[in-house]
Amino acid sequence: MRLSTRAQYAVRAMVDLSLYSQGRPVSLKEISRREEIPLNYLEQLFFRLKKGQIVTSVRGPGGGYVLAREESAIKVGEIVVTVEEQLNPVACLDEGDRSCQREARCLTHTVWQGLGERIKGFLDSITLEDLTRGARARHADEGNNGNGACRTAG
Amino acid sequence: MRLSTRAQYAVRAMVDLSLYSQGRPVSLKEISRREEIPLNYLEQLFFRLKKGQIVTSVRGPGGGYVLAREESAIKVGEIVVTVEEQLNPVACLDEGDRSCQREARCLTHTVWQGLGERIKGFLDSITLEDLTRGARARHADEGNNGNGACRTAG
């Protein structure tokens, strides 16, 4: 029952972007440095995030990425789904998968269904704003020394 | 965010055992046939389930496995944890793992922590009894034709 590190990286990178972008584009190089995530790997992530319309890119020198919407409109669940493709705990909940046509007789199906809903519901109840709020407050308190971000490995 | 099929098999097998055992031991061969799970694989699962004290074994001819406790005292979460070892969505929540010592500064940590609690909480809120109750009722209605069990692939 593990979330891929890809998804963890994506959320961390998005929080970082959200925290350090004040309207201006943030380069992946920066995020890579701060979050200690390989640049090439970040590129892959943001390729997906862009396709998922969570971020917008600005090419050329001085370019980078910007949130496609405001912080409060971007849910953690969205980010995870975008980079993971699937959030369902079991295969038979996947759309387009015909391996599970006997749901009516399956006693365990409802368990996984309920679990999937809980997971999605929880992750969708949290926005980037929720995550950056605390750091911003701290940041303001400490007089702009710019060290409130998450740089850990988890 | 996938549950291993091992865990899915384990839950299905336990539901099957719970449903067909009326105090008497149920052989893995039977379960294997009904649930279409490879016998050798079941053996591995039940090795773990026995270590986890969720089932008890009876050796020799006519032997098999019996629930170690009553249905209502066996939670789905327990079964999953027993065969999976870990239910945490991210590594930094694991005990004994020292890779995550900067939690205080990590903005995403609380998300995964909350998620883990939800998952565990939900799976622990469901017992084997909850899952077999419906099938038993149907079984009784249909006059003991013994076909109420889950035989699906999911």
Place this chain on the structure above:
DNA sequence: TACATACTTGACAATTATAGTAAGGTATGC
């Protein structure tokens, strides 16, 4: 006692998914 049943246990192969690397291309501002 002999035998069949069925649990016990460890080792191992095949497959798949993940994490990470590499490399070359494209757009754009200065």
Place this chain on the structure above:
DNA sequence: GCATACCTTACTATAATTGTCAAGTATGTA
């Protein structure tokens, strides 16, 4: 026209998962 930084595909190494094999041990029954 050059440096920056995004864009995209391909590939590899590693790990986990799934499933198989095989050789045991215990025990009830004939």
